[in-house]
Amino acid sequence: MKALLRAIAGRCETHDRASYAVTARLEHEAGLPISSPPDSITDQFMDPDLIDCGNRRCRTKRKS
Template sequence: MLRDLLYALAGRCPVHDRASAYTIAQLETELGIDPQAMATHQANARDIVDAYADPRLIDCGRRTCRNR
């Protein structure tokens, strides 16, 4: 309960502020750290959901997240 209160006070979202392998691979590709990061991530994923799970597409129900 305290954690939820702290997230609300900070304007953070526990769903969207979580690190995901998809987002990390996408950033590595965009920044040029590892140009093959997305391809490697998708090839090594356990299933199609892990390969293409983009947390920005998840609707957590919070109005502030929808407006971003």
């Protein structure tokens, strides 16, 4: 049911959720102290900008 609602809303499980890599990059650019990394090494380095989920909307959004 959640997948159906996400599809109807045009949301992407990979690109429409917070990731530590993106948050840390934004904190650094804003001159803020970088928050402590999550315990999971996968969550620490998962960068949605490097992932192609196959969704046309995500590809278009990343190119702009």
